[in-house]
Amino acid sequence: MARIIVVTSGKGGVGKTTTSASISTGLAKRGHKTVVVDFDVGLRNLDLIMNCERRVVYDFVNVIQGDATLNQALIRDKRVDTLYILPTSQTREKEALTKEGVEKVINELSETFDYIICDSPAGIEHGAQMALYYADEAVVVTNPEVSSVRDSDRILGILQSKSRRAEMGEDPVKEHLLLTRYNPDRVERGEMLSVADVEEILAIPLLGVIPESQVVLNASNQGLPVILETESDAGQAYDDAVARLLGEEREHRFMTNQKKGFFSRMFKGG
Amino acid sequence: MSDTATAKAQQVFQLKSASVSMTALELYYFDNDEFEETLKNKISQAPGFFRDIPLIVSLEKYEGLDSELDFFKIIGACRRNNIHVIGVRGGNDDQRRLARGASLALMPGGAQRDREHETSVEVSEAPAAPAPQVAKEAAETKIISHPVRSGQQIHAPDGDLVVLGPVQAGAEVLAAGSIHVYGPLRGRALAGIHGAESARIFCQSLEAELVSIAGHYKISEDLQDNGWKSAVQIQLRDDLLVVAPLDKA
Numbered sequence: 029m030a031r032i033i034v035v036t037s038g039k040g041g042v043g044k045t046t047t048s049a050s051i052s053t054g055l056a057k058r059g060h061k062t063v064v065v066d067f068d069v070g071l072r073n074l075d076l077i078m079n080c081e082r083r084v085v086y087d088f089v090n091v092i093q094g095d096a097t098l099n100q101a102l103i104r105d106k107r108v109d110t111l112y113i114l115p116t117s118q119t120r121e122k123e124a125l126t127k128e129g130v131e132k133v134i135n136e137l138s139e140t141f142d143y144i145i146c147d148s149p150a151g152i153e154h155g156a157q158m159a160l161y162y163a164d165e166a167v168v169v170t171n172p173e174v175s176s177v178r179d180s181d182r183i184l185g186i187l188q189s190k191s192r193r194a195e196m197g198e199d200p201v202k203e204h205l206l207l208t209r210y211n212p213d214r215v216e217r218g219e220m221l222s223v224a225d226v227e228e229i230l231a232i233p234l235l236g237v238i239p240e241s242q243v244v245l246n247a248s249n250q251g252l253p254v255i256l257e258t259e260s261d262a263g264q265a266y267d268d269a270v271a272r273l274l275g276e277e278r279e280h281r282f283m284t285n286q287k288k289g290f291f292s293r294m295f296k297g298g
Numbered sequence: 299m300s301d302t303a304t305a306k307a308q309q310v311f312q313l314k315s316a317s318v319s320m321t322a323l324e325l326y327y328f329d330n331d332e333f334e335e336t337l338k339n340k341i342s343q344a345p346g347f348f349r350d351i352p353l354i355v356s357l358e359k360y361e362g363l364d365s366e367l368d369f370f371k372i373i374g375a376c377r378r379n380n381i382h383v384i385g386v387r388g389g390n391d392d393q394r395r396l397a398r399g400a401s402l403a404l405m406p407g408g409a410q411r412d413r414e415h416e417t418s419v420e421v422s423e424a425p426a427a428p429a430p431q432v433a434k435e436a437a438e439t440k441i442i443s444h445p446v447r448s449g450q451q452i453h454a455p456d457g458d459l460v461v462l463g464p465v466q467a468g469a470e471v472l473a474a475g476s477i478h479v480y481g482p483l484r485g486r487a488l489a490g491i492h493g494a495e496s497a498r499i500f501c502q503s504l505e506a507e508l509v510s511i512a513g514h515y516k517i518s519e520d521l522q523d524n525g526w527k528s529a530v531q532i533q534l535r536d537d538l539l540v541v542a543p544l545d546k547a
Contacts, residue, residue, distance in 0.1 A: 182468065
């Protein structure tokens with residue numbers, strides 16, 4: 029039985045797709061057969077970050093509508109051979125994702141994959157609800173700012189009430205908090221919420237803290253999941269998060285200002 | 299607004315939130331003659347009860363044609379029988395446009411309201427009971443053991459509400475009785491929604507957007523000076539919301 033994990037946030041631009049790419053790559057690198065599914069119909073980004081945009085022939089919506097088989101649409105990652113990408117359509121609308129269609133695809137993926145990572149669109153409407161509907165677990169991506177925390181809280185409420193597990197009265201979706209764009213300097217100056225603040229407000233277990241870093245932006249632009257930048261703190265932070273997702277105990281890092289590393293990295297330009 | 303206003307002299311009026319139990323007429327289809335005949339029939343069972351009551355027309359189960367829906371005829375039939383139609387609940391956009399054309403208030407539909415509504419219909423169909431609100435013995439306490447998240451609304455229509463966790467900003471908890479929050483209260487809490495002035499609000503940390511007891515409310519701005527971010531209870535004394543620390547209670 030595959031573990032279905034949705035990466036969601038409510039708010040846009042907090043790092044859902046970056047996180048989906050890195051978590052799926054991290055799981056696959058550990059030998060788990062993993063597929064990452066782009067639910068952001070109409071705003072296709074995942075294929076760019078995974079550097080497979082030139083290999084998209086069929087997409088998620090084609091499979092739902094029966095125009096292509098799943099095997100035709102799945103793209104095998106060139107770097108990690110247990111990783112597959114199911115890209116979405118850029119020309120359709122979110123309503124193309126029907127509950128029955130998504131269920132059919134998820135069920136078929138469950139037969140062959142260990143992990144299904146669902147990259148949710150922003151918002152709380154149909155697309156986001158479809159992405160989280162079949163989830164067993166949720167990685168809630170949050171930036172350390174008030175509006176992002178509020179939106180994460182909203183999406184947690186939707187996970188509690190509108191997911192399949194909630195509707196069927198099964199065990200609730202397991203929630204993980206992933207704090208991204210964390211800048212200890214700015215926390216110290218009172219410009220950002222601290223890890224403790226966000227944990228206190230959202231009251232869900234912390235999966236990891238990803239430091240704000242130029243490396244993340246550079247990696248995205250090059251079509252490289254940042255977890256593969258193994259020397260960078262952001263890459264290592266994602267690696268820790270994946271390990272914790274698999275049940276390993278790892279101490280949280282990058283939560284305080286590391287005076288030595290920070291400025292030298294800034295001046296090297298990542 | 300509600301309490302500070304008492305200090306100022308001579309305001310023309312004061313706005314208060316009110317929650318009134320009303321009779322709803324659930325319309326399935328509309329035919330003028332049948333409508334008036336059925337109405338007369340109902341009234342004859344309890345003429346005193348129906349005299350001059352406000353009535354809302356619920357369209358949630360309306361299955362007839364929109365073109366047959368004539369609010370002027372409905373209002374006329376009701377007026378002839380001393381009933382005042384004040385608004386409609388539910389309905390599609392066209393139906394609501396017709397209702398607005400007949401100067402009726404528009405109220406949202408909703409599953410939660412449906413339940414209340416059914417009880418009020420039961421009451422109004424039992425002519426022996428003169429008052430629509432019958433006091434219940436030991437109203438049920440609703441207990442919520444998870445955080446109430448932004449956008450969620452928890453409603454305890456009959457009794458007290460207990461939340462074992464935070465009530466987040468953007469969430470709303472309502473109870474006919476008192477509200478207990480064993481966590482920070484960051485959202486809105488409305489106790490005594492049917493007018494129970496003895497209802498209270500208790501919380502581990504007062505960070506609320508709004509608190510209200512029996513329609514008397516205070517917003518976050520007015521709560522900052524007293525007990526903010528500490529464990530408090532809030533009660534109504536002489537039409538004033540009073541915040542007091544819990545440890546001194």
